[in-house]
Amino acid sequence: MLTNKKHSFKKEVVSTATKGYKIALLAGVITLFSVNTTKAQLTATGQIRERTEIRAGFGTLQKKGEKTALFNSQRARLNLGYSGYRFKVFTALQDVRVWGQDASSINRTTTEVNNGVLLHEAWGEISLIDTLSTIQNMSVKIGRQQISYDDQKVLGGLDWLQQGRRHDAIVFKYANKGWIADVGVAFNQNKELSSGTIYNGTNPAYGAGTNGIGTMYKSFQYLYVDKKFSFGDISFLFFKDDFNKYTTVTSGTPAVVTKVNTEGVWSRNTAGFFFNTFLTRKLNLTGSVYHQGGKDKDGRSINANLASVTATYQMGRKWFVGPGIDYLSGNDGTKAVTATSKSNRFDPLYGTPHKFWGYMDYFYVASGFGSQGLLNYFLKAKYNAKDNLSFTFDLHGFESASTLAGNLNKYLGTELDVTVKYGLTKMINLEAGYSYMQATNTMASAAVKNVANADLTPHFGYIMLNITPNFLAKK
Template sequence: MQKIKTTLLNIQGLKKGSISSANLSKSIFLGIALTFLSHNEAKAQLTATGQIRERTEIRAGQGTLQKDGEKAALFNSQRARLNLGFTGYRFKVFMALQDVRVWGQDASSINRTTTEANNGIMLHEAWGEIMLNDTTSTIQNLSLKIGRQEISYDDQKVLGGLDWLQQGRRHDAIVFKFANKGWIADVGAAFNQNKELGTGTVYNGTNSAYGAGTNGIGTMYKSFQYAYIGKKLSFGDISFLFFKDDFNKYTNVTSGTPAVTTKVYGEGVWSRNTAGFYFNSTIARKLNLTGSVYHQGGHDKDGRSISANLASITSTLQVGRKLFVGPGIDYLSGDDGIKAVTATTDNNRFDPLYGTPHKFWGSMDYFYAANGFGKQGLLNYFFKAKYNMRDNLTLLLDVHGFEAANTLSNGAGGKLSSYLGTEVDLLVKYNLTKMINIEAGYSYMKATNSMASAAVKNVTNPDLSPQFAYVMLNIKPNFLAKK
């Protein structure tokens, strides 16, 4: 645009004698060319953004209780992303190259005699989207998106990008997308293989734990199919989700001396079905309610029949101009801790699929995160407060009371208290600029002996007062932004 302005000034300058007539044709040609390019720029748009995210963490029982007397862990992890996107006539393409590492995990110089084991570089996203409707269509959007992509819906309780985790979460999938007059309808599918094959479709999933689900599932799905329908209403949003993920069947084979049991994968899948509703509603000018109800059926990754449920509701009340407060509760079903669990026993543990557990069940990630939880389900009573001290400074406070949704066994035929602990999360967010954010958090939990028991975390001689703290710097440059 600046070149266009300069050219126009040069052309105008001819009238004042500031340029010669010999340069007139060059100026006019350049002006026409730049005008043509600017016209095409409106139709085709290139985006180039990035991210450098540094996070220093102090873990003294984060994720699970540590033993009394163990020292805290201190480390710095780093995410680096380069995002390139291009929008043209009836198509979009996007790629995100990502590197995730912990400071010091790699040698400071290259040793050509060894292979670096800590390979944190990967293609986080790489997708293309084709618009099936042209510019004359009355439909807002009708498109097909295919490739590696994040899949997130609603509050990300069951499907989310898991941005807290430095590597995030992505799926290799194809999604048909429709949007018009407040309606959204997406239909998606994925089909995974370990490698190119000449015969069969057996998939063991073990090489894909990087993108596996929540709750320490450890096995990547063989395939999935889902349908999502949402509607924007005058008082909020409502949506329905059906998600089916399939896991390759296997049998346990024992052989050798001493005996070793291994999984032998064969044809066929066990399918898990999750369906439910979500709503986000402003029922009064300053009161918002968000809730969801889901049911899981079918079979889990080990072939057990599933019958599990999730129910959640969160309230947010605006108090004054800057303060937002509200209580809420989450219920996730689990197995009865007293009854024996066998291969034929129904699985009553609700698994929050591929969501973002860090957002809901405490910053210390004790529940439904990578280390696994859920045998007895969870009741999460919480109170949240948010105070916008300034336009660029926000304070947040979350208080959680965690309780097992079912009975806990003491291992001797008796019962344990179902209460697991109380967690307090403090968070400060400061935007130095639009592209630079600084965040700091501190979490403290007062855990119970039930949390440490073999029925839950199975930690002997535990420290029942775990703590967690972090400082995070997030820089997200827009390389093509105008000054």
Template structure:
């Protein structure tokens, strides 16, 4: 049988040895590779997160007879990134608002007052090591960015809040053979100016400060070193944040006291260690210790500490349980506070309090809760029913870490309340997540007292519930 041949190819053989043919072939290959490279360099993702909340005492106690609040908040984010030779750029723009907050037609005044649109992240990372370097990473990251380490107890993105948390900072980053070392700094100003560095510590775009302290830092400097060992993770953190000095001036009739900012700063130093280790194949221990010294935002000397340990035991294939305890020091409520007295209140810096001290956010969130610190002993249960469905139950017992005063020379019961947090997570797809939570607290009279939440005729059975839809698409992913 004779071979079938194409007469065109037979008479017009392609000469792959010619320069023109090689150029065409190489151009075709580079075009294909270039298209894949472009897709790898540019990323475009987003997030739409709607959360319906029912609050009946969330954050602080309600008075008897107060009605529950019901509202829907929404976060909309657009994230764009680009990677080139020895650099990376990332920007995240977000809009955060409550449904109905703006008029349904254009209303410039209302929109500006609500101020929901802001730049969440905008940073560039420059890589100092080239492709042949033996060092895994050596880079400088500058701009608005999230700063998050370890379990986020003292430095975290605070993702639960729709607006999140970010910092305008520069960070020098090193990573190699399991070691991580970051050194960062920030320096805040209210605006461009020609003289002076006085900073009033406010930013109307997303509120002042964290944990109810009412002011932003003037500057910060930190160093973080971490290492992955065979037994787990171990890290060290030193963080110094500085607050603009001020004086209180009283004048006028009637007398009015005004806060006047001056030059110089009061510096607060936080130093500590974190560990996360698997004691056995099914038992995990995670803990941390931090000491806080220097001076607080009001110039008082600090002497405070945080201690935390959490255990997780795997029971069977799907069930995880474990007790834990957090201790954050505080002041003795029976002693009079003066400008010369030590401040023993530990402030967990710029972390994620919602993750640790109850979903109802009674402690170290936006609302203050006194000065006596916190003792939180808890038991956590998590059940992974399916790959895309999980249930969690956290039980907290909250107690004052120091003496509570009744305001008349006596003492109050240190126990503040018991909280139950139930959480259900369901992944409909890889990009669509549905989450629902319910929290209930049995508070004590001490929680309602003037020393803690200061709510008269309080409802001591607050509740909180929410349903959240979270969609995070990758706009450049293949369908």
């Protein structure tokens, strides 16, 4: 009996030790898992954005008697991000289309060139410092990404456009003690090549640039530096974009002129400052000054400038009002343009023109306007009725920045933009807007929009639903 008791006691001790070991091992695994999940984080968000638009002169003047356009466009995005020890990865898959552009039961057999599915973002970011470093951030971000700085006047994500804007680039990032410094580089090719580096930036399968420029850059290099102060911040940007050189070949009867891309690039340089400061607790002042030089996409020398200033004053708790002015230089319309003449036309690069020069997108968008430059006087007001309800009122006066051919009156028109935004929940938002313009005969003239028998009272309206779910958020 004593022997059996000893054996039983021994088994009980071993069993208890084994259980203790298993519990300790399980606790260790749970702890390790907790540590790993703390350091590594998965994000999964999305977006469904529906926008119904009524266009009667959007982007350019309509001719009298033309019918109003009505359509619905849709953006669907799935965003997946993951961060671990010293790295981050992010992808944004996007589908953009107009309702009805595809058959309901049979897919198109040709390549979809109007919107469609694309990879909006796909990048990885690697930290160049460990967690013990006193430097806030030093990393390299590589892949398809949005590049936005300051007020997005010259570099922005262009979120109003359903397709948005992105770049295939590598960006070295530094941040510490109120300083931010980014250095970015991009190099484009149409496909894998066996020799040479010629790039066709006008290929219709690729985005044809911005602001009516009609071609994509072959490469770019930039430096952005920002310093934050107690009263605001000041930043400096140097951006050089390069365009593939070409020659023209004339052949046939009647003569046909064809562009032939060659080795080498023409480089355009843009440099300037942006500031954002609070002069008082209720008065904010923002502004920018940029100079553009080098050569444009056609090899012509550039000497152009942009200057902008906006004041915003808080009246009480709910009203914000303020005037502003933008100046973008242009070419003298009374002088003939030749292959060797200098261009004074400032191109606002890859920014968000919809935000600044009227919601009807008459200037520096896809129409190519801007050869004579632009003077934009404006008064903006915002009323925050509730935390989830706001109204904005923007009044613009547009004028050519330089003399027009035929010595036409420089005034182009007056535009009023009214918008209302309502947040139903944190993830469901509604927005509606209406824009009206009183255009002049100068706007319709061959020197500007070149529309004969134009309706000089264009208008535009939209209503937009934006749903942005966070799939991993706790209920």
